[in-house]
Amino acid sequence: MPNTIHIKAFGMVAEKIGLAELVIDYSGDSSELLEVLLVKFPVLKSVKFSLAINKKLVSGNQEIPSGAEIALLPPFSGG
Amino acid sequence: MPNTIHIKAFGMVAEKIGLAELVIDYSGDSSELLEVLLVKFPVLKSVKFSLAINKKLVSGNQEIPSGAEIALLPPFSGG
């Protein structure tokens, strides 16, 4: 059963894909989502970024809860 | 031949001896001067202090140049 997930993109990632937000129907874990995103936006292959699920950085592979907020985060450069 | 030397006292030392400045005729090195001062102001035996000659801290024993400015410096407590 596909989930509706909200994806937010920031910084260089948002610039490269030309979108700051998208909503997709999706079922799978975070590794599978990454593959889907790289197919949808091949330009992301040349960009370094991390995933966050519900505002927590993903390390390794993680389940994606229903209604999750996913974020695509290029390397931080605050300060 | 005795020198005229100018002695300045600061902080707790000035308070203990009741003087901020004194001028004495003196010949000798810094160790001898210390002994003279301790005889003149026995209260200094209970106070920790260093000597400076012409604005430089004395370490060990030093000659006292003619017309020198001597300072009696209790432990620093700036900041």
Added chain:
Amino acid sequence: MEKVRTPKNIFVQGPISPEKIAKSIANHSSNTAIGGHSIFLGQVRSDEKPEGKVIAIDYTAYEEMALEKAFEIREAIFAKYPLTCMHIYHSLGEVKVGELCLFVFTSSKHRKAAMQACDELVERIKADLPVWGKEILDTDNHVWKVNV
């Protein structure tokens, strides 16, 4: 006696003014247990890039995540050092060269805690907060800031 702390907003629209810093300092005069304050200020530098010269940085953030993370960092630093106060302000939007984009302020009874906490806070803010700087160049171009 423990005060329960809740997430605070750290973001300021545009540059941080020296007057804001003065006001923040003055606010601490009533806390007479404080012996030392340590402050770090980030200022936008006119770096020369191959693509042009930096004239401003445009900051964006994943604000909700940044505030959660800033709170987590605050709590960790409060647990590690005996601090009286801690303040973090980071700019969003455009900050021109020579203007201030980061203000980190720690206070403690003795100086060491304030200094060490301030240093560590700055490192963690730069490493862990989802904030991005877009360096605007004098050539109408831009590059994405990289923290080293």
Added chain:
Amino acid sequence: MEKVRTPKNIFVQGPISPEKIAKSIANHSSNTAIGGHSIFLGQVRSDEKPEGKVIAIDYTAYEEMALEKAFEIREAIFAKYPLTCMHIYHSLGEVKVGELCLFVFTSSKHRKAAMQACDELVERIKADLPVWGKEILDTDNHVWKVNV
């Protein structure tokens, strides 16, 4: 390109005002090579002593020696760290609890130099400058401040 530096006065009569700090910060906005400022502020603490509670510190100094020494420290710190600017201000006379008695300000291209230089400056100022604090107590008594 080396600038010849000469001894500067570091002493301020009475407390250091937050406005002076703001002005000093604002003066650096024209130097767009600066990326980070580190500031340390000493504030007079209302310590409880066996003889009474501190209500103010009265600072005196062997001024001529202190300025020579401060210059020597400045030169050593400039030689050790790649700094853009360095400022030291210390109060003389009475500074009440909650008021500021020391303002140390370093600026550099990258943050580490400013932070490390500021820390080291504060340590050296406290250890090496012939300055004395007489802690005025609420009992009409006083004690001489001891730096630890």
